Amino acid sequence: MVGAVSPLDLSALPLVDAHCHAITTAPLDDAAFALWCTEADDPAPEGVSYLDGQLGWALRRWCAPVLDLPSHAPVAEYLRRRRRLGADEAAARLLRAANLSALLVDTGPVLGGLADHAVLGTLAGAPTRWVIRLELLAEQIAPGCDAAGFAPAFATALREALPGAVAVKSIAAYRHGLHLDPARPQPHEVTAAAARWQRDGGRLADPVLLRHLLWTAVDAGLPIQLHTGWGDRDQPLARADPALLQPFCEATLGAGVPLVLLHCYPFHRQAGWLAQVYPHVYADVGLTVTHLGGRAAAVLGEFLELAPFGKLLYSSDAIGLPELYLVGAAQFRHGLGRVLGALVADGAVTAADAVQAAERIGAGNAARLYHLS
Amino acid sequence: MVGAVSPLDLSALPLVDAHCHAITTAPLDDAAFALWCTEADDPAPEGVSYLDGQLGWALRRWCAPVLDLPSHAPVAEYLRRRRRLGADEAAARLLRAANLSALLVDTGPVLGGLADHAVLGTLAGAPTRWVIRLELLAEQIAPGCDAAGFAPAFATALREALPGAVAVKSIAAYRHGLHLDPARPQPHEVTAAAARWQRDGGRLADPVLLRHLLWTAVDAGLPIQLHTGWGDRDQPLARADPALLQPFCEATLGAGVPLVLLHCYPFHRQAGWLAQVYPHVYADVGLTVTHLGGRAAAVLGEFLELAPFGKLLYSSDAIGLPELYLVGAAQFRHGLGRVLGALVADGAVTAADAVQAAERIGAGNAARLYHLS
């Protein structure tokens, strides 16, 4: 007989939130709040609520008590209470409750209403370090140079941005797809692509330039976080399978630069395989665990298949709502405790070894990979 | 400690079977019965039985008691009992036991031995409404018009078929694959494609015509059910990933016509993502839950990840055997009760909220989406 399963208690597990974004402390109406809880851009159709799903359930579970409500208080009651407390107080309580050791903050996206990044660390009571979004940096410097000057200007801007940063981030999956030619583009190709971009305008989406950014990042030597898997509808999901990055993994095998696959879902098993067979490839559960609520344990189990445990990282990918930093952290600690507790109950591992694996995934791997003190 | 999990009792959950087909009430020999229980077309090889799998186990579980046998009576005994009762009596008992509120019946496929659609509703004791299969309708009207007349004749036929129908259905995944150019084809393209088809004969498989059918359906305004994911070997599975429909989702974003992704498996997580980020996209568990038997709870859990609960629908996709309408319904109620019961036991949601979600997925969403009274 298998007895009832006892989850590991990981409620105090040290956590580095290894990929997140800025928050908003602006007052939010109900519709705006709901839109921060989904990757959709448009209001839900009649009869549908974005909060009537796993993330909504998780938010009511983990956040309501922090605002002095019972767990699972209805959304309307939660939002009333949140307004009564004020956005600043709610944010401070929620971020403190996440109990994070450090936050690695993407410099993008730049959206209206997001607070200065420094606010986040102050509210969370934890150090923040930057993750430089490559495409944003390129778009910032492009207006100030001609086509031939783009490559040196980008290299300079990246070098100047490095102090304080622990990683760079690529959203090539959004701008083109991960089916990129893995080769470093030739200088004349970069100049020609920059000229086309400057002529045609718009955001940076040329695959030659996206590759150039990645290879410039390889030269800079920091770990490269790559968006893979799901996100908002601005990207083609079928082109976001991390398996499409295999040629780039191959091309960068000896370069000494770690590649961190973010999100991954629903291709997280492919990501786990890449993390097993490529020494420099890592997988990060961010976004997925946060949004999957009570299903997080099931998906964490799938992350814990092929990847060595030294290759998995926690993050929330939270943006906007202070709630999301807490939901991600609480759900991760809870879900990982369930998955590992089930393995312990099955006899697959000792409790002590399981806790050690949890400590590595929660914070140890991030500390080593991103050289956090 | 996590105690033993108590499934939610959803055995009386109101259910709309939002996608099914006609039944046969003809007497069936053992081999014919087995072929209705698989998506295979050919007899099983020596040593293999199509009833020795999840669907066979589920059929023996849920159907045997309805024919006065013990649960899990052997297949041979079940078939003997079925013949003794007579096909009509068996069908009446099984369909009544499914306890359906309504059945939305695909007008296709047209196969020998299937009863008139009206028989189904009478036996089930529930109202039926039609789902118009676009390709079938086009094949029916094509012989009566020339190439230039195809588009207006199809529009007229669709308009005339609308009363009594609640949705249309596309099997473009079978006839071509879901990697369709999303743009509405130009009239001269449609005429040229119709001329090619009339010259070459065969079934409708031209991608221009398939797109034309879809866009004519968009104009008609009813929800469009789309075959995605697994089915029989007549379709290329790799081309049935609903993520390939993303460009069509994008193109129809403002059109006010819901798209319902049927079946989805093994790409149901991709379908859940589309249902989250596109306001007009829905996902239907039909076929998958029916055939997966005791594994239905596991897969329903995966359906309940990214999709808002207002975007998920039940159906059986049953065809031919009255057993399949019951297996789908019973397995769905049972499996959803297990998934939600586990979430309640985990503290992820209250029982009351879980039951509300079940009611929406079982019938509420279908009633709203298909305007059932």
Added chain:
Amino acid sequence: MVGAVSPLDLSALPLVDAHCHAITTAPLDDAAFALWCTEADDPAPEGVSYLDGQLGWALRRWCAPVLDLPSHAPVAEYLRRRRRLGADEAAARLLRAANLSALLVDTGPVLGGLADHAVLGTLAGAPTRWVIRLELLAEQIAPGCDAAGFAPAFATALREALPGAVAVKSIAAYRHGLHLDPARPQPHEVTAAAARWQRDGGRLADPVLLRHLLWTAVDAGLPIQLHTGWGDRDQPLARADPALLQPFCEATLGAGVPLVLLHCYPFHRQAGWLAQVYPHVYADVGLTVTHLGGRAAAVLGEFLELAPFGKLLYSSDAIGLPELYLVGAAQFRHGLGRVLGALVADGAVTAADAVQAAERIGAGNAARLYHLS
């Protein structure tokens, strides 16, 4: 209330290891041992261990007691004990503990340090039969013939290799990818491709030749095992989806030759569908179950979805380490007992029927398919 789940006790389940490789009995240092436990080719980066993952945990669980250590003894202690016992004694104990009825041994790959194949059967105390690796055989005979002579020489070599063999094996997924033209190549195409290969050298990777090998194997009439899904980084994972083999399944439908899809993960649900709809297609859990340790039950559950139970097979895909034959066998028996026990507890199947299914998957299907006496 659902009570605590009682796994089926399958600890004495007869098992045919239907796909494995040769072992090494050479003394191994710690680094070499670790590299046999991963599909990676390169040492793990600092802070990461290939044994700190599911396979490492499973190895400590199942193998330590066989070497007189407590279950879950630390890796360093395990390796010390292994050296003290000696590689031969360790191998003999581990292989006997796997308790196999027969082993079907791939003739490849040819790597330094692997023992003669006969050693394996002697140590395991079980009969071995050969699985002929097509590409290896072609590379062995190619130097002795000219381009026009390649096809007849390969046919002769295959015919001569058949006695003692029960199957052939294709690694076309590695050498090209599974998106092969399914048609049998014309003789002049084969000659031209052989001429190119002989001119350019290197290993056999030409898709025309890979197809020719497969069709020659179809003529020979033995079951064809095909690598699909994950493996080492030498293959493009995105090209190893067994769904890409659908055209070849279609082309060989009437040929009377079974196709066995090996490994499959993370595309095992696609493989299960092929095994349902094509009478001659089978799916083998090898490699996946061995490496997934405590997650094996979860993935076996997914294998048990669409495939008829007469279409699933056990293998370890073990190579090199005697430990892997035992880990695969022990983990399969344990994991399948959990999956089936949960289905019995749920009421989905009787214990007697579940045990019968286990017996088929463990040995019965292999005995029938490979004509083992």
